[in-house]
Amino acid sequence: MKSKLLFSFLLLIVCASMNAQTIADPVSYCLKEYRGDPGGKLLKVQIDFTKDGKKSIFIALVSSGDKSGYLWIGFKPVEGGYARIPVLEVNGLNAQGAVKFRDDALYNGYISELKTYGIISYAPDNETGALTATVIQDGALKQTTLKRIAPQGADSKRYKSLFLAHTHNPQVEEIPLPAK
Amino acid sequence: VHRDNTTDALGVVTGVAPGDATIYVDDGDSGDSFNANALRVQLQAASKKQKVVHSVGAKLTQTNYPDASGPQEIKAGQTAYITSEPVMPQLTAELAGTAPAGANVTWTLTSSYARRGNRDNKTFTSGPIPATQPWNIGTAIGQNFFGGTVTLTYEIDKIPKSKRSISFTIKGKNPLDQTAKNYITSVQGQFRFAWAIVQHESRTYDHALANDTSYNQFYASDARGGIANVPKFGTPDGWGMFQRDTSKGGPPSVTAEVWNWKANIDAGIAELGRKQADQQRYFDSVKLEYNDPTKYPAGTYEDPPTNFYPQGTGTLCTPLEAGTMTLYNGTRGCPSVTLKDAQSGITHPFQNPWQFTPTAPSGQKWYFYPNYYNYVYEVLYNEFEVNLPYVEGP
Numbered sequence: 417m418k419s420k421l422l423f424s425f426l427l428l429i430v431c432a433s434m435n436a437q438t439i440a441d442p443v444s445y446c447l448k449e450y451r452g453d454p455g456g457k458l459l460k461v462q463i464d465f466t467k468d469g470k471k472s473i474f475i476a477l478v479s480s481g482d483k484s485g486y487l488w489i490g491f492k493p494v495e496g497g498y499a500r501i502p503v504l505e506v507n508g509l510n511a512q513g514a515v516k517f518r519d520d521a522l523y524n525g526y527i528s529e530l531k532t533y534g535i536i537s538y539a540p541d542n543e544t545g546a547l548t549a550t551v552i553q554d555g556a557l558k559q560t561t562l563k564r565i566a567p568q569g570a571d572s573k574r575y576k577s578l579f580l581a582h583t584h585n586p587q588v589e590e591i592p593l594p595a596k
Numbered sequence: 597v598h599r600d601n602t603t604d605a606l607g608v609v610t611g612v613a614p615g616d617a618t619i620y621v622d623d624g625d626s627g628d629s630f631n632a633n634a635l636r637v638q639l640q641a642a643s644k645k646q647k648v649v650h651s652v653g654a655k656l657t658q659t660n661y662p663d664a665s666g667p668q669e670i671k672a673g674q675t676a677y678i679t680s681e682p683v684m685p686q687l688t689a690e691l692a693g694t695a696p697a698g699a700n701v702t703w704t705l706t707s708s709y710a711r712r713g714n715r716d717n718k719t720f721t722s723g724p725i726p727a728t729q730p731w732n733i734g735t736a737i738g739q740n741f742f743g744g745t746v747t748l749t750y751e752i753d754k755i756p757k758s759k760r761s762i763s764f765t766i767k768g769k770n771p772l773d774q775t776a777k778n779y780i781t782s783v784q785g786q787f788r789f790a791w792a793i794v795q796h797e798s799r800t801y802d803h804a805l806a807n808d809t810s811y812n813q814f815y816a817s818d819a820r821g822g823i824a825n826v827p828k829f830g831t832p833d834g835w836g837m838f839q840r841d842t843s844k845g846g847p848p849s850v851t852a853e854v855w856n857w858k859a860n861i862d863a864g865i866a867e868l869g870r871k872q873a874d875q876q877r878y879f880d881s882v883k884l885e886y887n888d889p890t891k892y893p894a895g896t897y898e899d900p901p902t903n904f905y906p907q908g909t910g911t912l913c914t915p916l917e918a919g920t921m922t923l924y925n926g927t928r929g930c931p932s933v934t935l936k937d938a939q940s941g942i943t944h945p946f947q948n949p950w951q952f953t954p955t956a957p958s959g960q961k962w963y964f965y966p967n968y969y970n971y972v973y974e975v976l977y978n979e980f981e982v983n984l985p986y987v988e989g990p
Contacts, residue, residue, distance in 0.1 A: 541926075567831040
């Protein structure tokens, strides 16, 4: 209990310090930070965690991607701009500021299992794969596995309704990176 | 019957059986006088039924139809097959019936595979060729591999409104498991686990028969999660034996990878090369960080172990091999760390199964975290160490 309290306190400090840095435009910030990356492109997607019209922005380097997705850095709207969203945990492991999800199997809306708004993404492994939820909890991103599904089998309806309905599937924008 | 509705006198035609003749409406070209004879035969046989429909058919033949002793006609709605070698179906199209003398025909073959959007759309045309000459489609398509829904359209220049089409499908046959494995081992080079990766990725379980098949470029049967002989597909974008995905940042999967199992293997091996380079870049970046005397005491950094046994396996492999395999499947479930990239000089997050703890005792600084799917175990224990059976597909 004591260690949990200490962790929460430390997290609060980290969050506060990260929030202290206001970024006017996350894209400009990342273009500057990542110029010269061999992938040559950034990806940007807007995510609504709150349903109040204020969307967070996630940015990833194309070169960070693999079959399970890209590594995204989140920025939430704050007074005067945006602030980096810290990452609480990813499946219980150290995540250092990034969460991974695919851009072509991405849902943003209400997550009934967690009773909140967030992202559901799919990470494949042959004919099955994992549904992963990404939400904001205590001011930080938390990513957990919801369940393993078979999109071409018993779970095809769920897969289609989440990722192919074109109603809650945010569009990803590609932004060329300048050379170094 | 001429266009102006005048007719020639009826005469007796010999050598043509009623019902067998091909009927044309004379278009006024004096060179078509023989067509009028054919028309008279039909008119007599049909008890003066007045509606005459032109019908020059087309015949489509696959000369390398799998397991057939000779050429096989492919009729509308039927399937031509890519062979297990693989070789595209060697198709020949020819007119069935007699076209007007001196007529030319233009053949067009279009193909699409809806499951891949428009990525596999192909079009080939013969241009105008003599109607008496078959069109060798195999020559026209050259080295292209494709499949899906195919439409063969033909149009005869001397017959008005003669454009007709036949729709059929092109699907594929799998090689024997050992044939596929032999090919992979012949091209895998330094990636000695490549065949085991393919064996894992292409496994398909049949719930009814309660067994797996493997080395499936195409589904082995309807009961195995797909439709028999169409490309094996893993949502959202994995194709064929290697199930190589667009893999985010890597080259997109091209049509040949979907329909030609050898091209699929070649592309998968190339992908392993890119993943190995990514894994090495990560190792170099960790070294750059922890070998910096301005940040850490001398001796903080040490190289990854020379080799190790991934958790649960009896196979000794190098950290680079285990990392490459993990990156191929995706690093979901592995820790991430922000480092200065040794290659680009940019500081960004890496997610990797290998984590370095600078404060750990020597020999224990590196730790391998299996990814969410425990992929290295799946490939090594199940496939490389031959612990998970499969059967030869139909």
